[in-house]
Structures are given as C-alpha cells and as structure tokens.
Amino acid sequence: MKAIYKSTRVSLEVKRIINGLKSGELEVRNVPKEFALDSNVLKVERKLGLRKSGHRGFDVIAQTFFVEEDWFYKDLSGNLVSRLHKMTFDYFEEYYEFLDGDIYEDACYYQYAFEDEYSKKFNLDIERLTKVKSFVTETLDDYSCERSQDEIESYERCEKVNKKCVKQWLDKFNACDTYEQFKKVCSNYEKSIVSQYKSVEFFFFQYIFDTKCSKKHLDVILEYLSNDYYFGDNVVMGLCLVFTPKVILDKYDFSQASVATNRKRKKEVKDFVEDLKNQNIEMRVICYFDKATHFYCEATKVFRYYNCQGRKTLNQGEM
Known part of the structure; x- marks a missing residue:
C-alpha cells in the first residue's frame, strides 16, 4: 500500500524540493522517499515533464492497480534520458489519488467491477473504463511457426x-x-x-x-x-x-x-x-x-x- 500525501499547505521542505526540481538541481529519482508521493511534488514533476504516465489500470493476475511511468533525467553527458518505473497500489483510492483522477487514457481495467466504496462516489464512465480488454493485441496467429x-x-x-x-x-x-x-x-x-x-x-x-x-x-x-x-x-x-x-x-x-x-x-x-x-x-x-x-x-x-x-x-x- 502506498500513501498519497495531500496537503493544502505546502511545507518548507516540499517547497525546497519543488524549487530544486524546477532549477534542475534535483531529479525525480532523488526526491526523498517521504516526499516522493506528496501530491504537490507529483503535480510539479508532471508539469515539468519529468514524470510521464503510460499504461495504467488493473492487473487481474496480481489483483493490484498499476501505473507505468517514464522518469526523465540528465545523464553524465547532459542528455535527457528516461527510465521506466512501475507503481503499484492495493486500492483504487490510492491509485486514483496518485493519478489525480487521470484514469481513462491508456488504461485497462479488465475484470475490475468498480464496486468499491471510493469509486462509487464518482460518476465514472464505466463503459469507457471497460472498453479496453488488454494492452496486448498480438496473438499466435501473428507469428510464423515455420521451422528453418x-x-x-x-x-x-x-x-x-x-x-x-x-x-x-x-x-x-x-x-x-x-x-x-x-x-x-x-x-x-x-x-x-x-x-x-x-x-x-x-x-x-x-x-x-x-x-x-x-x-x-x-x-x-x-x-x-x-x-x-x-x-x-x-x-x-x-x-x-x-x-x-x-x-x-x-x-x-x-x-x-x-x-x-x-x-x-x-x-x-x-x-x-x-x-x-x-x-x-x-x-x-x-x-x-x-x-x-x-x-x-x-x-x-x-x-x-x-x-x-x-x-x-x-x-x-x-x-
């Protein structure tokens, strides 16, 4: 379980982290663990293009929610590179708050019914959420099994x-x-x-x-x-x-x-x-x-x- 820290008042430490991100002195991967999931920090990282969400949704096998993200930072030569990270959440509430409600794009929720109390509070477009059945589109028919x-x-x-x-x-x-x-x-x-x-x-x-x-x-x-x-x-x-x-x-x-x-x-x-x-x-x-x-x-x-x-x-x- 990952807690998303939401606060109306931005602490001095959070302000320092945000300033470091804006100036380039601090990278996403170096943000102190206790502030890595602060909602204010997450918003700034996304706005600056340092954190970009990709595939997201419900893992039917692991029974957890997930978000695949690219984290961007500069290498030793000063070039901007990215590394893929996967965030997982036990509950829809954590997942929803982490994405700040951005749960529709590039998403798959196969076999999740959205019957938890938190999801019922929102007027979710269930048809849109359940439209994608899998991120994998290829089948065995797409590959040749002929041997040399x-x-x-x-x-x-x-x-x-x-x-x-x-x-x-x-x-x-x-x-x-x-x-x-x-x-x-x-x-x-x-x-x-x-x-x-x-x-x-x-x-x-x-x-x-x-x-x-x-x-x-x-x-x-x-x-x-x-x-x-x-x-x-x-x-x-x-x-x-x-x-x-x-x-x-x-x-x-x-x-x-x-x-x-x-x-x-x-x-x-x-x-x-x-x-x-x-x-x-x-x-x-x-x-x-x-x-x-x-x-x-x-x-x-x-x-x-x-x-x-x-x-x-x-x-x-x-x-």
Whole structure:
C-alpha cells in the first residue's frame, strides 16, 4: 500500500524540493522517499515533464492497480534520458489519488467491477473504463511457426542419433550390479561423444530411480560417489530425497581429498539432512523437454532457507 500525501499547505521542505526540481538541481529519482508521493511534488514533476504516465489500470493476475511511468533525467553527458518505473497500489483510492483522477487514457481495467466504496462516489464512465480488454493485441496467429531447414535437420538428427545413444547408455548404466561394473561404465561414458552434451549425473539419477528398491544398487552408487566422483554433492543430497536420509548419511563416506575436505563434504550432507528434518527445505518439480537427449524430464529444485532471511537454490538434477 502506498500513501498519497495531500496537503493544502505546502511545507518548507516540499517547497525546497519543488524549487530544486524546477532549477534542475534535483531529479525525480532523488526526491526523498517521504516526499516522493506528496501530491504537490507529483503535480510539479508532471508539469515539468519529468514524470510521464503510460499504461495504467488493473492487473487481474496480481489483483493490484498499476501505473507505468517514464522518469526523465540528465545523464553524465547532459542528455535527457528516461527510465521506466512501475507503481503499484492495493486500492483504487490510492491509485486514483496518485493519478489525480487521470484514469481513462491508456488504461485497462479488465475484470475490475468498480464496486468499491471510493469509486462509487464518482460518476465514472464505466463503459469507457471497460472498453479496453488488454494492452496486448498480438496473438499466435501473428507469428510464423515455420521451422528453418537447419532446425528441422537438427531435430531429426537428435531424434535419430542422440536419443538412440542416450537410450543405449541408460541401459548400460542400469545393468550395473557391482561397483566395478558401474565404475567402468562411468569411465567409458566420460570418453564418449555423448558426454560432451549431457553430464554423467543425468544417468546417475536414472540409475537411482530405476533401481531404488535395490539395496545392492544403492550401495554401488554411494561407493562410487564416495571414492570416485569428486563433484557428487548434489547427487548425494538428491539421494536423501529418494531414500531415508539417515541411510544415505551412514553410507556416504567421501574420501577423495584431504582429511579436512573429506570431513567438510560429509558435514555438508549432514547439514542438508538436518535442514530436511527441520523443514527448512522447499522443493519444486519442473518438467521440460530436453533438447540434447529428446527425452521429457523432471527436475527437482531444492531451496534451502537460512535463518528465514534468505534462501539458496540447489538444483538436484534430473530426477
């Protein structure tokens, strides 16, 4: 909610701001925040051409009123430039007072009924206000969806070659029943052409889901992540979302670096499990068509919250 300050008596500070705007010593963006929405200041800025309103109306998705404005000021070379700003208001009253009643031009109020008490006080031209249904006039019919010959050939090549190769590697990974087999397949994959456009972690997660009921296969991938795959943090944390976190924590024993680094890696997983336990984790699943493999995939994105003051995004990969 933004308050519009209306006053009959102009304070000394407001007068100082107005004089600064008129002399060019003060710009719209530098007006003190507590006076930025003073009605007297707004009127002068508009009169001087320093603030110009564009699209305005009701945002049916956000359920707020908005005004798009150009703010004009001089750059370091002394040239007059503009920057677009968007003002939002929770209530029609705030919006109306901000625009000083200028609510008809370049406006769209689609799905707003004007039934609030404030709007009922005015003899509004409802037909005029509801005439515009959208600022967007283009439709899908205005665009061509024809693909170029290069795009067609690229798609067909991925469909016939990439997809087939990925399927073959999926079968090789999922057929591994021992640590030695899995390690050998990973080594061979890193030397293949497919690895140039698809990370091996893609196959880790397919292996996880293909065999998640097999204790033997869980042991295999955890042994590999502990001994051979240096950047497997995300995969280990992803396993915590599929299996019982404590089981993963007990079995994961990173030992590929110094004692301090090994300890740090295991602590990071322990902290993640603790966040899961304390519900400091938000998970979102996104679905998409992978252009490299031509498979439809799901990826779980994990957001970790820290002291309720921020969050860190951790992409758990295609799972």
